[in-house]
Amino acid sequence: MSVVHVKNLKKNYQKHEVIKGIDFELMDKKCIALLGANGAGKTTTLQMLSGLMKPTNGEILFSGSREGDDFRHLIGYLPQHPVFYDWMTGREFLEYAGKLSGLSKKDSKKRTQELLELVGIEEAKNRRIGKYSGGMKQRLGIAQAIIHRPKLVILDEPVSALDPFGRREVLELMGRLKKETAILFSTHILNDAEEVCDEILFLHNGRLVESGTMEQLRDKHQQAKIDLEFKEDAARYADLFTALVKVQSHAIKRNKISFFVEDIELAKIGFLKVIAERNLPLVKFEISRTSLEEVFMKVVEK
Numbered sequence: 001m002s003v004v005h006v007k008n009l010k011k012n013y014q015k016h017e018v019i020k021g022i023d024f025e026l027m028d029k030k031c032i033a034l035l036g037a038n039g040a041g042k043t044t045t046l047q048m049l050s051g052l053m054k055p056t057n058g059e060i061l062f063s064g065s066r067e068g069d070d071f072r073h074l075i076g077y078l079p080q081h082p083v084f085y086d087w088m089t090g091r092e093f094l095e096y097a098g099k100l101s102g103l104s105k106k107d108s109k110k111r112t113q114e115l116l117e118l119v120g121i122e123e124a125k126n127r128r129i130g131k132y133s134g135g136m137k138q139r140l141g142i143a144q145a146i147i148h149r150p151k152l153v154i155l156d157e158p159v160s161a162l163d164p165f166g167r168r169e170v171l172e173l174m175g176r177l178k179k180e181t182a183i184l185f186s187t188h189i190l191n192d193a194e195e196v197c198d199e200i201l202f203l204h205n206g207r208l209v210e211s212g213t214m215e216q217l218r219d220k221h222q223q224a225k226i227d228l229e230f231k232e233d234a235a236r237y238a239d240l241f242t243a244l245v246k247v248q249s250h251a252i253k254r255n256k257i258s259f260f261v262e263d264i265e266l267a268k269i270g271f272l273k274v275i276a277e278r279n280l281p282l283v284k285f286e287i288s289r290t291s292l293e294e295v296f297m298k299v300v301e302k
């Protein structure tokens with residue numbers, strides 16, 4: 001089921017158009033990554049969706065509501081740089097946020113306990129937030145954003161400022177969270193998107209240059225790849241392989257060569273034969289597919 005439909009969304013800052021007419025639809029209980037380089041327009045888009053900023057043009061229609069309706073109860077939002085009251089405990093903060101979002105005192109307490117468990121900070125609930133790690137603060141922020149059971153939770157760069165441990169905790173939480181609600185999160189880190197999301201929206205200079213499920217993007221853009229690493233400069237060996245099988249392209253970086261091939265099975269047999277027959281000084285043979293990062297570079301260079 002659709003949660004929100006965005007049509008021809010535009011935003012100007014003074015005369016400068018930073019969002020140039022984007023369209024997309026978000027489905028229930030999916031995790032969607034809004035991907036883009038710095039300045040692509042991610043924060044601007046998320047702020048319009050969360051109701052914090054008015055679009056210059058276009059429509060944001062939440063299912064079950066009409067244009068002009070107040071849709072804030074349907075969304076939860078965690079800004080890029082959330083601010084907490086460090087003197088409050090995690091439990092106090094969530095109970096307070098629950099009451100602010102309209103829950104009764106009793107419901108707020110009940111939901112707080114449920115969320116403390118869901119986000120994994122139950123044990124630290126009576127500790128002051130000032131003593132929490134970055135990952136714990138971010139998980140508390142996510143709990144706050146979903147306290148009123150929104151249909152869509154919007155997270156602006158939720159893992160960018162975290163160390164690898166914090167990052168892992170939050171990514172795992174996002175994976176669990178999509179059972180409850182749709183998640184839209186922005187990032188410029190492609191691995192994070194690849195790890196948790198079902199769909200991707202690629203934003204580039206204020207336009208959506210590509211979108212789809214991970215599977216659709218892989219089918220459309222990803223190619224099979226064989227990486228070879230030699231003990232010495234790889235350039236001298238490239239021709240031995242390109243002459244062999246249908247190699248679509250290759251890239252040489254000092255001791256390494258990446259070959260993009262059409263038929264991975266055929267290429268694998270041919271490559272291994274050449275390596276064995278000529279006893280080439282190989283240190284690594286790896287079969288993979290182009291990463292999302294390579295897909296992204298390809299899409300934005302179009």
Ligand SMILES: Nc1ncnc2c1ncn2[C@@H]1O[C@H](COP(=O)(O)OP(=O)(O)OP(=O)(O)O)[C@@H](O)[C@H]1O
Nearest residue numbers: 013014018036037038039040041042043044045188
């Ligand atoms: N209040 C503002 N006034 C004028 N221009 C702005 C304003 N806020 C953002 N911009 C410009 O709009 C463009 C998009 O900014 P936005 O913050 O939405 O991008 P972003 O993709 O979130 O980038 P980042 O990853 O750096 O946060 C940028 O060129 C930015 O300089």
